[in-house]
Amino acid sequence: MSGPDTEGPQGNAEAPKRKLGLIAAIALIMGNMIGSGVFLLPASLAPFGWNAVFAWIIVTAGTMVLAWVFASLTKMMPEARVPAGFVTAAFGEVPAFLVNWAYWVSVWTAVISIAVAAVSYLSSFVPAIGETALAPALSAIGLVWAMTLINLRGVRAAGNFQIVTLLLKVIPLLAIIVIAAIAFGDGSAEVRPFAMREINGLDLRAAAALTFFALLGFECASMAAARVENPEINVPRATMWGTALTGMIYLLVCSAVGLMLPEAVATTSPAPLATFVEYYWSPGPAALVALFAIISCVGAVNGWILMQGELPRSMAEQRTLPRWFGATDARGTPARALIVSSVIATICLALNSSRSMQGIYEFVLLLSTSAALWLYLAVALAAWRLKVVRPFAAIGAAYALWTLWGAGIEASGWSLVLMLSGYPLYWWAKREKATA
Template sequence: MTTPNDTTERPGRKLGLFAAIALVVGNMIGSGVFLLPASLAPFGWNAVFGWLVTIAGTLVLAWLLAVLTKALPAARDPMGFVEEGFGEVAAFLVAWIYWVSVWTAVVSIAVAAISYLSAFVPWIGATPMAPALCSIALVWAMTLINLRGVHAAGNFQILTVVLKTLPLLAVIVVAAIVLGNGSAEIRPYEAATINGTDLRGAATLTLFALLGFECASLAAAQVENPEVNVPRATMWGTALTGLIYLLVCSAVALMLPEAEAVASPAPLASFVARYWSEEAASLVTVFAIISCVGAINGWVLMQGELPRNMAMRRMLPTWFARTDARGTPLQALIASSVIATLCLLLNASRSMQAIYEFVLLLSTSAALWLYLACALAAWRLRIARMVALPGAVYAVWTLWGAGWEASGWSLVLMLAGLPLYWWARRR
């Protein structure tokens, strides 16, 4: 068992560039893309422009993280960037609320995966406690994979990313074919329908699907040659995911009749059924489950790395920083999964949809504080100020879009972590 001060490198056990890209793409592509087109359909072309705004804002923040990684290699990760700019207490507050965001993300995606699975196993949805218990089993299955080491988790992430992108690429290809041969058409563009209210509403929805681009930076300690590979993985992973989302969601929202898209519980499957076949459409649900499982794997990796990094900085008890012979933060992983399990048990009486909605909004609003803090830290440190300012403005805009209630609760939870920080520092 290694101690928190053990800095021995194990390059063969770390994530290479492709695994780091897979971590970013895999954590960003979860359950949202399979459901989002139904929510975006009423916005029409406003949804397309909403995607463009959100992707541009996310790329600005991703590029800012890449610049900070190169400019402050000793800081290593976003916690270090915030600490350089505003001190240790601010770094703890941001890291703490992001940790809350991570394990709530694990909970929400696990519930979504079991919700998809219930289409094949109806008794899950009809049996009390079954959704929560199945979600718990899935969380611990992914925890066991991560306990085998970051290399095993990285290989599993690459496999699931390849599989989860297949139905998304199929939608893009099908859309191109039917538009090319004239057997389908898109909703006509009307400039008069573009307005600030619908644009902001669409952009707020698309924001939820783009969280996770910061994962390579947060796991920099587990990435080979992080000064080079972390910026590349962050930018390439974000750009690739944004392009896929833009094409897939725009195709479904603009090519399916609005009434059909809004009413569909699986809009991607409805699109494939309409323009390809029912048999192919049934596979979309299978790939949706795979997508969720891959996202859980990536977020479980993060929920072990984050408290480990916090403990290395003495923001949490050093117990969280201990690793096994493979360099795996065994105790941090188990503790985080126990918290996720308790969250699922406390909400076991709710329906799957209610649990999903309850934790998803909290997870999203909590993550936004990290983006804002990094942008402000870059501005204060005079690093890439031309990007830091729009990045900070975009982060504030997205916090506003997430809603005052969710942002307020995330702020309360952020401050609630201070007693633990003071206790850790005294020890």
């Protein structure tokens, strides 16, 4: 290894002390999952009523199935290192590249949507952000680059930052659960009445597509397996624990806000959790919740930016992206991949600057969900073909297809187009390898 711009697998090696332990891996998963979804989704889900509650139950169960498939494959095939390695073993290199590229698209689109959510909550402290046309996009761009600078310091710095922000972001979520329990217990809660006739497949699918975005990230430890200590043990444990804990928190918090706030109040709130606290408690604590929500989103942006650097680096190591993307600095940080990803996120934010904050959030949310689902579907089908936990693989594949359907033709179609757009870079990498 010869300096700050070393290339190839040797240039990416890190000493064990720089790797993520089990707690940091769980923090990476939960920190990426607990981002904007739980803090902003209640506004989007409020019109669905009890359909949203059932959607959370179905999506959490389906995500746990997919998490078990990922964990089982990691145990059976530790040499695969990343989820795309399972797809390569089952179907070959080209399908693996396409779904891996689609997942990279989902990562930087997730960065965009979470950054927008952070700005939405920040607007409750600085109203001028929501009143100026370009301010939301510019503020989100500033957040993306601030977190990129932290990640450029190395994976250890990003991991420590993730642990701290996870501890802070859980505080308001636990407060919401306690407030909801007290309000329900003393009879002051105005719970939306349950009517079976309101439950229907159309609303359930639409709500599920939105809620699934909040659970993206359960695969992050698998994606960053090269940066995790004892990955054959810690990656499956972190995947299952992180997914289960996050799903339970989401179900309780989002159901409380969606069913106990009047629909008109929830749908128009830029900060629904803060509105819930103000409605059932007082404005002072509500402002504190908004502050914690910003911290939560910042932590999630940090974790996803870590992923948007690690994924191209890993693909370059596997020679499915040009080696240029795999270059690392003296800390083992894939600086080029990080900067390219953040530049793309910046361009997308600039192109969508004319939309409202909620409009940007919901469109990019569905695009990110659809792009990630192609990888989940491919891994589930790979598990079936490789004869690993086949019953779970079949359920996971059916669940991924159902969620793609629910995301709608626009988002799923764009995700497919963006997936195919990466093929020229794959061709470049193969030509580079042949020349070498």
